Amino acid sequence: MNKHLFPVRVRWLGWAWLCVVAAWLPLGAHAQGPAPSPDASAPGAVRSADFIVAVVNSEPITNQEVQSLALRLARQAQAQGRTLDAPEAKRLALAELINEKAQIQQARDTGIVIDEEAVNQAEAGVASNNQLTREALRQRLQQDGVSVSSFRAQLRNQLLLNRVREREVEARIRISEAEISAFLQAQIKAQAASAQADLNLAMILIAVPENSTAEQIKPLEDLAREVARRASSGEDFAALARLFSQAVDRGANGGVMGLRPADRYPELFVQVAAGLPVGGVSEVFRSGAGFHVLKLLERQQAPTSLLVAQTRARHILLRPSPQLGQAQALAQLAALRQDIVAGKVDFADAAKRLSQDGSAAQGGDLGWASPGMFVPEFEAAMNRLRPGQVAEPLVSRFGVHLIEVTDRRNAPMSDAEQRELARKVLRERKLDEAYLAWAEEVRGRAYVELREPAQ
Structure with a gap:
């Protein structure tokens, strides 16, 4: 009988990791080679004379900030096969910076504080997503002309934005039990019609x-x-x-x-x-x-049963410590991965010997997992793997992981699981709308003074 998957692959993985990864563009530019600047001039255009182009409440936005963001927006558009001309890139960059300044100020006014450990985790996450150690990431930053302090300040601001957006936007989303029931009925009806x-x-x-x-x-x-x-x-x-x-x-x-x-x-x-x-x-x-x-x-009529895509994976976790730095853990697991892929070492045996997770006794087996059960960075890496594949070492808030996917299946969901996943899908649908409404309100309350246009 023909059954269809319940659409629960929620693309909204949480503000924090989406924004932090999106914020890191110098690496992408470096990896892909030089991209044209928005005004089609030499890269030195970004280093043109600096001056204030706008003030949001009491905080300035400089010409170099606008130029830098405009360049990144142009590169993003280029990577997506689109063309973004210089005036439009600068307009979008200025609008985004005004919104960010206003939102960061609201975050600070409401008492949100980002500690050093949170910034360290974000930096480690960016390094891992670019398959680098933190030391290699910092070397790349220097090659791109970005100081570590300014990069960490950028991460801190992104985390501030994430926290205030999570708190303010999430609070606006209301999903009733009636909406969930109607959504599930529509899913079942659609499956019955196609089965x-x-x-x-x-x-x-x-x-x-x-x-x-x-x-x-x-x-x-x-x-x-x-x-x-x-x-x-x-x-x-x-x-x-x-x-x-x-x-x-x-x-x-x-x-x-x-x-x-x-x-x-x-x-x-x-x-x-x-x-x-x-x-x-x-x-x-x-x-x-x-x-x-x-x-x-x-x-x-074939009975309809809502299904969810489940993954079975196993992992080896090393927790950085004074005796084992993150760079050493990454190097150790990278070497171990090569031996596993070459067939020299059995993954389960290595997990029992080395893993510092509670799953070690089971050879690292994490059992069958539905979407949303793991932290976003772990789940994103796991979802990219085919059964039998072993990922490159990954850094999460828990430590450094080596992940292997062993199997996938479509499993029937209980009524409680159906309702919870329906809630997530409906929540995702409402997030963008809620964020835009909140962002407009914050922008409307801010005092914005526009000065000289960016050059």
């Missing part, structure tokens, strides 16, 4: 020999039409099949072919049966074998 039913058909075949002439075919067609008329008039179909059918069994079982999934019948039969009520008799139709008459004895 193929099991069919029980009876058939009478009036065979047409190969190479028959039109004169030979005509009486066979007339006979088939007469049989169809009698069957439609209420005569016993099984008796007619035993009397007239030239199928392989000669109608011995009354022409009954048995209850089976629709895809186990010829497509032509399924198409004809689709227009019949239970107990209905078809018009005569022809196939390569001859003329057919069908009766629909039974139609059983």
Whole structure:
């Protein structure tokens, strides 16, 4: 039977990691080679004379800030196959910076504080996503002309934005039980409409020999039409099949072919049966074998069950400590990965020996997991793997991981799971709208003074 996945792959993974990763663009630019600046001038254009172009409440926005963000927006557009000209890039950059300044000020006014450990985790996450150690990341920053202090300040601001957005935007989203029920009913209805039913058909075949002439075919067609008329008039179909059918069994079982999934019948039969009520008799139709008459004895709609894509994975976790720095943990797991991929080391054995997670005794096995069970950075890396693949070492807030996906399946969900995942989908749908409304309110309360345009 044909079942469809419940759409629970929620793209909203939380503000923090989406924004922090998006904030780090110098690495992307470095990796892809130089991209044209928004004004098509040399890279030195970003280092043009600095001056204040706007003031948000009491905080300035400088020309270099606008130029730098405009350059990143142009690179993003280029990577997506779009063109963003210089004036539009600068306009978008200035608007984004005004919004960010206003939102950061609100975060500070409400007492949100980002400690050093949170910034350290964010920096480690950026390094991991670029498959670098923190030391290598800092070297790359220097190559790109970005100081570590300014980069960490940028991360701190992004985390401030994340926290205030999470608090302010999430509070605006309300999802009622009635909305959840309506959403689930729509999902079940859509599945039922697309799922193929099991069919029980009876058939009478009036065979047409190969190479028959039109004169030979005509009486066979007339006979088939007469049989169809009698069957439609209420005569016993099984008796007619035993009397007239030239199928392989000669109608011995009354022409009954048995209850089976629709895809186990010829497509032509399924198409004809689709227009019949239970107990209905078809018009005569022809196939390569001859003329057919069908009766629909039974139609059983396949039961719909909402499914969720689950992943089974295992991992090895090393927690950085004074004795084992993060760079050493990354290097150790990178070397271990090479041995596992080469078949020299068994993943489960290595997990039992090395992993500092509670799953170590089970060879690192984490069991079957539905979406949302792991932290976003872990889940994102896991979702990119095929069964049997081992990811590059990954840094999360818990430490450094080596992940292998062992299997995937579509599993039925309990009523509670269905409602929880429906809530997540509905929440995702409302997040963008809620954020835009909140951002407009914050922007509207801010005092903004525009000065000289960016150059």
